[in-house]
Amino acid sequence: MITDSRHIEATIGDDPGEIASVRAAVHDLAKRAGYAERADDLALAINELIANAQEHGAAPIHVVAEAGEGVHVEVRDAGCGFDWSEAVREHPPRPDSRRGRGLWIVRQLVDRVTVERDGEHATRIRVDLDQAA
Secondary structure, three states: OEEEOOEEEEEEOOOHHHHHHHHHHHHHHHHHOOOHHHHHHHHHHHHHHHHHHHHHOOOOEEEEEEEEOEEEEEEEEOOOOOOHHHHOOOOOOOOOOOOOOHHHHHHHHOOEEEEEEOOOOOEEEEEEEOOOO
16 A cells, blocks of 8 residues: 555455555545545445445455545546446435445435446546635
């Protein structure tokens, strides 16, 4: 992992044990950038995005986080992508649903979520914190 006071880069595989160090680094970055009250939310969102990439995408998974005018984190995997329109929900999933909460939760925790295909076989998800609490 490459880190400095305003930038983090990490590449991880499909082992869930690798998430903790990236989550902690993003949390610390958010705190240093003046987003201490939202650092837990961002860390949870990143945890969910990486876990989704590990389960539904393919390694390697690249995470880049930057602090400046806000905090911006990008998670990119080498999977086949997914239909964002199918994953976007205005309301939470039904309580008896077994799946479908992750991206809905992420959308509640950050100011903006952007999903795009990155080439033929990759998904890039960017989350932004624009305002400190």
